């Protein structure tokens with residue numbers, strides 16, 4: 236039979252990893268119960284042969300300590316492990332005591348005790364194979380600084396542990412009447428005959444030998460497994476283990492009254508081993524039955540839910556990486572030069588429209604442009620200003636930033652694919668790698684783009700074909716912008732109502748006129764003084780009245796969305812109020828849009844005219860010229876962004892992902908990764924549970940075979 240405990244300890248460790256709930260797969264342990272200061276810790280330490288249990292006045296045992304002793308003849312120096320903490324082998328038992336103290340004191344004074352056990356294993360050539368549970372001591376009398384509930388909580392915790400199939404080690408002090416022993420009282424309720432209760436009487440040195448021998452006779456409170464007397468006084472032995480045993484032996488030898496009693500720590504150890512072994516042997520059938528039924532359940536679940544399909548954490552990680560890489564690859568194929576150019580062109584065209592609006596469309600002399608452009612330094616200068624605004628506006632930085640932003644947001648998108656939402660850490664790692672690559676390439680790419688577009692800052696030549704393409708694009712751009720403005724205008728009309736809008740516009744026009752009457756009209760001389768008229772065309776003064784319609788509008792509405800027009804206006808009148816000021820604001824936007832549309836239609840006609848079909852007339856056709864410039868800029872920018880940034884990014888990122896997230900993960904990390912996905916965790920759990928139970932069953936069958 237010897238060795239059964241050892242084998243069952245192995246099985247216990249296996250079962251711990253699949254435990255399905257309280258008591259379902261419990262193997263017998265020895266639970267140590269006793270009143271406070273009865274000497275529980277001293278008994279346990281005598282069994283282990285090491286001082287390691289927390290001691291102190293402040294009720295230091297607040298959680299059960301599940302102590303597994305593993306007889307290890309090959310071990311030179313005793314050591315301890317805390318499987319829940321992953322501290323590795325702890326050889327310093329003072330450190331073990333500190334760890335246990337910390338773990339116990341982590342339970343707050345308010346909570347008093349916790350039933351979450353501390354797991355601990357001791358490996359030593361001097362320990363027997365045993366599994367013991369140390370519990371907080373029963374409280375006889377609650378002191379003033381202890382909450383009243385504490386007594387019941389401890390009793391309830393002990394009650395849970397003294398149930399079948401555990402063996403109860405009831406520790407009583409020899410100098411306290413057994414009739415007052417809480418431990419015996421509690422154990423008697425669950426084990427009236429004492430078939431699984433061993434009495435341990437401590438402090439035998441504190442009573443006369445005949446009294447002590449009387450207690451051990453097992454008469455007053457008979458237990459089938461009997462009583463064992465021990466002496467664990469620190470006063471008797473300073474050192475531990477052998478010296479303690481020697482002094483304890485000497486004590487009992489010096490009192491012939493104990494000749495026929497079970498006494499001493501060595502006897503206790505042997506007794507515990509035998510009792511546990513026998514008890515486990517008797518319980519083997521029940522254990523086998525329990526494991527078999529759990530195994531049947533696990534097999535059934537595995538069949539029903541997963542059709543017996545096995546998975547592994549490794550394959551899950553590999554699949555997840557493949558999904559990511561696949562999506563990334565698809566993105567690289569879809570994000571070619573034409574697509575990048577589309578984005579950059581859109582950005583530059585938005586800029587182009589803004590430049591046109593700022594430089595040309597607000598100009599009161601704009602209607603003169605087609606006629607006067609040919610030999611006017613004024614319009615020539617404007618074209619240079621407009622082209623410069625486009626080419627000298629940090630195109631390098633803006634375009635590279637645009638592509639970086641696009642890539643960043645695409646990576647956000649890619650990394651939320653399928654199961655990746657479960658793997659936030661890994662996702663962040665991918666995003667970080669991607670950001671790092673982009674950051675490392677950013678400045679060189681910006682410099683490259685800026686360098687290559689430098690010539691365009693001074694001169695842009697174009698072929699006939701390029702001009703005609705520019706003309707088409709400029710017309711399309713204006714048409715789209717006009718449509719947008721018309722949609723916005725329509726939205727305002729719908730929100731406010733045509734009649735109210737008309738009234739409000741009338742009101743505005745009148746207010747404008749009144750305001751104009753108050754301000755003395757700007758004389759051509761004043762305009763000349765301001766410098767603008769210096770280069771203005773000669774016909775400007777004559778054209779002024781005709782141009783005034785367009786000069787008064789602001790194009791801000793065209794470059795801001797009119798979506799806010801959804802704001803409902805509920806006031807009909809125009810007396811000052813927040814509602815009326817909103818109404819006037821919308822009316823002003825409508826006016827601006829109307830004027831803007833008129834100007835853009837005028838320009839659209841010009842762009843489409845015969846005059847604008849040839850590059851020589853570029854001064855008269857700034858929209859076309861700027862479109863040609865912006866196309867050249869975008870073409871050049873894309874070429875270098877592709878070479879310097881995108882190619883590098885597309886090449887390096889998958890490799891980074893592989894090295895960090897695939898080859899770089901330890902077994903534990905792979906397991907952790909897989910278990911972040913609840914569905915996979917469930918699948919793995921049930922699969923592992925089944926495999927472990929099968930292994931346990933094999934081991935149990937082995938034990939049964941050997942016992943026959």
Ligand SMILES: Nc1nc2c(ncn2[C@@H]2O[C@H](COP(=O)(O)OP(=O)(O)OP(=O)(O)O)[C@@H](O)[C@H]2O)c(=O)[nH]1
Pocket residue numbers: 269270271272273274275276277278290296371372437438439440441465466467468469470
């Ligand atoms: N004289 C004598 N003192 C003992 C003996 N065993 C324990 N003691 C002393 O009794 C006191 C309590 O012993 P512990 O082992 O801490 O008792 P405990 O039951 O673990 O106490 P709590 O953890 O407070 O519940 C300590 O001062 C020990 O030195 C013994 O056999 N003889």
